[in-house]
Amino acid sequence: MTATAPEAHPAGPGPHPAGRRERKKQRTREALVDAAFRLFAEKGFDGTTVEEIADAVDVSSRTFFRYFASKEDVALTFQEEQHAAMLSALTDRPADEPVLTAVRRAVVGIAVACERGDLGFDPDRFECMMTLTADSDNLMAGSLEHAQKKQAILTRAIAARMGTDPATDLRPHVVASSVIAAFHAAADALTTDGLGFERLSDAVDAAFELLEAGLNYPSEGARPE
Known part of the structure; x- marks a missing residue:
């Protein structure tokens, strides 16, 4: 440069x-x-x-x-950085990759980067943010509100990858909603001892595996081994 x-x-x-x-x-x-x-x-x-x-x-x-x-706004700067990095990672995924696979790899990749301290992320701050969100109802509410506000941006990014118009196609909206739900489910899984997850990246990957397998339970292929 x-x-x-x-x-x-x-x-x-x-x-x-x-x-x-x-x-x-x-x-x-x-x-x-x-x-x-x-x-x-x-x-x-x-x-x-x-x-x-x-x-x-x-x-x-x-x-x-x-x-x-507000102080919630300060704490959520980390989530803002995660979201921006995830969108960039999604843009960089191969164009012929199925949309949910592309999002899965982008989201898991950013989670791993946060845990390892790659891409400029501070792993201590990441761990602090995870703890804060789990312990504070106010911050959890702010996190959910932040994700809701970013959903439209994610929907447009997914629609662009699919080559469709979100104004006339429901599919990118469903994918974006599912992605946000999967991420929050993975974060919740870290505080559920019986599920056995210690890292967010592993929980996120497992959540996306369930989405890819399908949610029309019961089904032999709908649960990861």
């Missing part, structure tokens, strides 16, 4: 003030997220306040709300 020279300001050489402001805003935003997850890990999601997050970065609560609508 070739670096480009900074845009000159009419008053003289050097970076444009707008560029400096944007970089400062981005640093503040990242600092708030870092501080929030440190506090979440120490005190839990419900035990952490917006004021404590702001104080940790030495800014006011008013400044916090310039960046985030």
